Amino acid sequence: MPEARAMASHLHHFDSADQQKDAATLGMWVFLITEILFFGGLFMAYVVYRSGYPGAWVEASRSLDLRLGAINTAVLICSSLTMALGVQAAQLGRRKALVGWLVATILLGGAFLGIKSVEYAHKFAEHHVPGPSFVFHGAEARPAQLFFSLYFAMTGMHALHMVIGLGLLLNLARQSRAGRFTPAYYTPVEMAGLYWHFVDIVWIFLFPLLYLVGRH
DSSP, rough: HHHHHHHTTTTTTSSHHHHHHHHHHHHHHHHHHHHHHHHHHHHHHHHHHHHHHHHHHHHTTSSSHHHHHHHHHHHHHHHHHHHHHHHHHHHHHHHHHHHHHHHHHHHHHHHHHHHHHHHHHHHHHHTOOOTTTTTOTTTTTHHHHHHHHHHHHHHHHHHHHHHHHHHHHHHHHHHHHOOBTTTOHHHHHHHHHHHHHHHHHHHHHHHHHHOTTTTT
16 A cells, blocks of 8 residues: 555656655756855855945945844744744654644745835835935945845845745645645655745845844
């Protein structure tokens, strides 16, 4: 019976469930490498402009809400924990626990986006959004606009990845509730976990680079 379940858990063009899992894992890591290269370009632009305008970077960074940024960091770290617990529940065949941990991860991800939307609203109210209405008092106004351009580009792309991740998790929660995953087949949950951890790690870099400049 276990062998029959394993056979039913892989597509016809794979010889075994293990081969299918290896292919999925390789594909996910290749995808994540391309994502690293994408964010790497943004990080490189950040380094170049920060080295050129260190004073502006300090002044602009201090206008960000450190408290909200720190809360969001804690929220994402907790979401990585719940995602890991969800993968473990899938491995053990604990369907209810898997659904619960996925829902918890979704709620934490939604909380992150909610807090980030509050931050964005503050920036719009303060006219710190690059463009014709941008306002920043002091001699570093023009280079500060570069900082906020990168701030919105980097955090905006990160938020987009979060939205995609939440969509994946919602679909996985629906499938999990229907009993789609078993200890013999939980590859989609594991791959979604890798993606979610990657998104969390990106924020771990963004937080100090954007919020902690000159805070010492």
